[in-house]
Amino acid sequence: MPTSFSTDLPLRGRILIVDDMMENVLVLNNILKEQHEVLFALKGDKAIELAQTRAPDLILLDAVMPEMDGYTVCTKLKHDPLTADIPIIFITALTDVQDETRALDIGAVDFISKPVNPSIVQARVRTHLTLKRQTDLLRRLTLSDGLTGIGNRRCFDEQYQREWRRCQRNQRSLSLMLIDVDHFKLYNDHYGHQAGDEALQRFGDLLSQTIQRSSDLAARYGGEEFAVLLSETDTEHAMVVAAKIHQALAEIAIPHHTSPTAPMITASIGLASLVPDGGLAPDSLLERADQALYRAKHSGRNRTEIG
Template sequence: MNWDDIATKGRILIVDDAMENVQILHQALQDEHDVLFAMNGEKALHIAQYQQPDLILLDAMMPGLDGYAVCAALRAARMTRDIPIIFVTALKTPEDETRALDAGAADFISKPVNAAVVRARVRTQLTVKRQSDALRELTLTDGLTGVANRRAFDERLQGEWRRCARAQMPISLIMVDIDQFKHFNDHYGHQAGDACLQQAGAAMRRAAMRPQDVVARYGGEEFAILLPQEDLAGAETVARKVLDEIAALKIAHERSSICPFITVSMGVASITPHGQVEPATLVKNADSLLYRAKAAGRNRYLTDGD
């Protein structure tokens, strides 16, 4: 993999209270990158949280929240703490540079800026970030199925829960279990079992296709589908698609007492987060519904309304 190639395009946020400085940096970067800008610290924090830039070019001296305060706020928030920050400032002393680096900046450029230097420093930081993102992705992906792993699910559940709580939007969860999978493994062998899990994971990803949806291997033959900003009716639609996608695989299961092919059971729960409820409640509700679906005959889903 050529890291220089993947670093040539990024989303860059320029933060400076002087439009002239914004225009200079925009001119230097617009041919290679998507460029956003903010002219105060508060706006910068909002854009960073909701548009997730790959890199931030941050002025140190601004009215209101200065660059150091913005940098500290970015580093304190889970959603923005890994975004690299380059201070671009008229400050020039070694003490100023040390203060910026101590605050969490990845680099420091003094004004007036040289366009070629800015482009080179931006490419370097984007390369480092892409490498870091790729390594992190490996730690959050289930090695067998390619879907998210349990750690990734737990992290996303916490983050999406907070986001939905702030927006007072629902969040839904589907817990999925492959029916009588132990019998399948015992009869066909573990290689066939692994292939079945891979195909099932891919089928669930086809059913939950929005960018914010998360399909995760929760453990063994159990999967979780997290649906942020989706109500119960929308989650039911996804559950029906999962049944259809799994059925379309037509993976033979001679030892099943339900169907000659692989099937799944699901529990579908939805909630609008508020201060009195924890994310574990959503998982518990979906898990309880899953076991009720299994007890009711499997190859089906049950919801909060059933």
């Protein structure tokens, strides 16, 4: 999930072709490569791995493959929250109505028979990419905080679960920062709620500009509290991001003359990192970050504590 939200629709799609015959992959690649980024897999397990790690916009899937057929691949993808929303078009030599019905019943959006017609493939791909982009846009709007434009609490909750599972699967570290704008009630009381809203907007922009990777997320967690989720990031690298946030706040220097901590707006950060495994509940990282934030707020504020 991006750190901020745009209504611009991308011009290119990322297409994953899944077929055990390389000659079929090459045919589809030649049809699509000028307009789209093309990935391919010759086996079902590799297709699932690429879908989980590269997040294609659309999958073109052969039905008949050894070891794991297309129906099994489709079922697995549709039952995984990481990949469930990726549209799948079956491209197969099977022509029986029952085969097409089976594909649609398990979640495919379309069914194209081999040998393929290039114009048909391009048209169907274009149609389903357009539908997905429109769906993604509507979804982004529902996951955007109305004041700051970054992710809202629902957005955070959903991405947190996805990244927990991703890091658990890859055995990589997941880092979380819970951030509280220091003495914000005093700021609102002194400067007014409109100025408070403007300050939160500037802080949201600051977070968006500080984190760069598309896999990372900045979200408004509630009120003057924010969250930053850093996928596949350990404590050392997360601390670098936290330091950048403190530095960026110091540079924009929003006046806060009623703060007992500093004459400008500051923030307290609770940071926690861990490698998810089956013995840990997903909430454990949140609890560690929350405890670290508590320590930061009760140890003078304007600092980062590690949980």
